[in-house]
Amino acid sequence: MVWWEAVLSPALQVLFDKLASGDILELLRRWNINDLLLEKLKIAYFTCTVVLDDAEEKQYFNPAIQTWLDMLKDAVCEAEDALDFLATEALRCKVELSPQSLSNQVRNKNFLANNFSPYDEGMNVKIEKIIEKLEFIAKQKGILGLESSGKGIHGMMHRTPTTPLVVESCIYGRENEKEDIINLLLADDGTNNQGFSVIPIVGMGGIGKTTLAQIVYNDKRIDEAFDVKAWACVSDDFNSINITKALLESSTAKPCDTMNLELLQRGLKQTLNKKRFLIVLDDVWNENFENWNELSISFMDGDPRSRIIVTSRNEGVLRVMKALPAYRLKELSDTQCWLLFQDHTLENEDSEKYLSLRQIGREIVKKCQGLPLAVKMLGGLLASKLDAVYWNQVLNSNLWDLPQKKNSILPSLRLSYHHLPPNLKRCFAYCSIFPKGYEFERKNLVLLWMAEGFVQPGAKISMEEVGDEYFSELLSRSFFQESALNRSRYVMHDLINDLAGSVSRISCVRQEENWQREHLEWSEKVHHFSYISQQI
Structure with a gap:
């Protein structure tokens, strides 16, 4: 599964830096450790890692690439162990060679000659074998079709953009949370100095941030209080042109055929001018102030009671927005999860006939620990096979071992890790x-x-x-x-x-x-x- 970034040890670069320092490099030379060999190791390491973004995406669809990543991890761990040993030994000898430890320089030289075991004298050979392994791994990247595209790491993790449309009868819980957010939206304070207030909804992937924003957005009280509403799914690719275009189209309910940022900004600015607007920016990852500043230009001339709802997994994105304190969304209760699960599996089934399934289902729901996306995913998976043996298999299995094509929780949580x-x-x-x-x-x-x-x-x-x-x-x-x-x-x-x-x-x-x-x-x-x- 996903783990490759754990291979990229920041400590490995630190070890390279330590070994390159003057005193330690001199000790390594006295031990006949070839400093050019260390440079060759460094080059071999980075030759492999330049394609890791691509490999990380493709490993789910190609077992050979997952094996390639396993081999790379083993080789990198060997390299880290070897470099760590050298750095530690060099530091120990440097301390023991200090004037306080030894009486004269002649004794120092004898100490150097006698303080490296025969096992350690084979370190050159060991490093050469690691380099050979890394070079072999690097050669396979072309065969596997791995490349350094520079396009980011989420090409194969494309998600359908969210919209404000929602069937509220299929939503369980969140009544209190909905009222909390609506009260924040309707609070009549025009004291902010940027023309709008940002209300953040924060929580882990799959916990229901988008759903909460949807039911708030569609509430009649919101329609009555705000002159203009607009929705944009931002996602991990923060593109000011696309977001501004989405907001303009959403606020006017008309398609827009230009991709000129200036025209889009002017159009949105005119639509929001002196209006009390509500904007939802769903699934925001960007932490760059300049990106936010470029986007928010169009929001500045609205009614100061205007609001922007931002949903995010990361409170760090709120720092650039001058947002209100984060509204952290909690898990659903077991009762709410069970109602949601039934809606996807057993709602119309005879309660007596499927009594055993209900008992198993309640245990499966507990396994989800209040995460609605996991409840819906498992409910949809089990609805097609109302069989106690199969349900028990799912109950006793790891969620990560379930079929990936039907497993929406996996890419959702992985995305948090990849970022x-x-x-x-x-x-x-x-x-x-x-x-x-x-x-x-x-x-x-x-x-x-x-x-x-x-x-x-x-x-x-x-x-x-x-x-x-x-x-x-x-x-x-x-x-x-x-x-x-x-x-x-x-x-x-x-x-x-x-x-x-x-x-x-x-x-x-x-x-x-x-x-x-x-x-x-x-x-x-x-x-x-x-x-x-x-x-x-």
């Missing part, structure tokens, strides 16, 4: 060592990341502060959430935990209570292991 920068991807993948429902402390997790080499200090910022920023970023993107029982601790939603397991693959292994002997064969591939027992 993480490489350093955060590795930190998140590591969290698969935690069991579902495990409550962890912020500081402890940061220390674990530091111990694994996932966090590097900045020029004027400590390693702990960098790690804390990583944690805050994952929290703002809904990968972590506060524990309902202890607000000083954090948890991952069960499906987010499954995502972490899928991206880490066999590099992280977690055992709970009963150790399965067959996992021993993974020992060479495993880099992180956790064992959870109630008896310890």
Whole structure:
């Protein structure tokens, strides 16, 4: 499954940098470690990684590419281990060679000669083998049709744009949330200085942000209060021309045939001028102030009571919009999820005949942990096969192992992962060592990341502060959430935990209570292991 970005270790670049420093490079030369060999290793590594964006997209449709990624991960891990060993040994020798440790320079030279074991003398050979493996892997990229297109990583993850149309009779729950948002929209405060207020709805993928925006948008009170309404699905490709065009067409209910940004901006600006408008920008990922500034030019001359609803998985996008405090959407209750599930499966079926299915279905609903997209996906999957044996198979299977063509939750959650920068991807993948429902402390997790080499200090910022920023970023993107029982601790939603397991693959292994002997064969591939027992 998706895990390749965990291969791209920021620590690997740090190790290259460490080994390139003057003192350490001199020690490596005395050990007969060829510095040109290290440069060759670096080139071989980056030759492979330039096509990773393309490989990451295509691996779901081509098992050979997934195997290629497995091979690359193993080779990169070997390279990281080798470089880490060299950097550690060089640092140790540098410390022990200091004037405080040794009495004279002659003794220093003898120390260098005697302080490298015969095993270590084969390091050149070991690095050469890693380079050979990486070069072989690089040659396969052409055969597999992998290329560095520079088009981003979401070409194969195209999603149908959302619209404001919705069948409200199929929506369960969200009555309170709907009233909260409508109250924010109708509040008569014209005190903002940008001509409108931004109301953000934030939450993890599949939790129902778009649905909430839809039912609010279509409420009669909104029609009565606002002069103009417009909807645009922004998605991960923030294109000012397309978004402005979508808003203009939505607000006028007329097609627009120009792609000239100036004409589109003038047209939208004229439509909104002195009007109290409601705009919905659905599924926003952009964190670039210039992009937002370019888009918002057309909004400036409206009635100050105008509102813009923004739905996003990432609170970071709100910083550039001068938004109101985020409205964080919570999971549905078990009762609401069950009603939604029935609507997709057993609503019109005889209750006595399918009593056993209802019992299994309630357990399946609990597995979704309040995520409506997962409930609908599983309901649709099971509706076509009302068989207790099949339903039990689904209940006892991992959601990530279900048929991908019918599994809408997978691409939704994967997209959140793909948008993480490489350093955060590795930190998140590591969290698969935690069991579902495990409550962890912020500081402890940061220390674990530091111990694994996932966090590097900045020029004027400590390693702990960098790690804390990583944690805050994952929290703002809904990968972590506060524990309902202890607000000083954090948890991952069960499906987010499954995502972490899928991206880490066999590099992280977690055992709970009963150790399965067959996992021993993974020992060479495993880099992180956790064992959870109630008896310890």
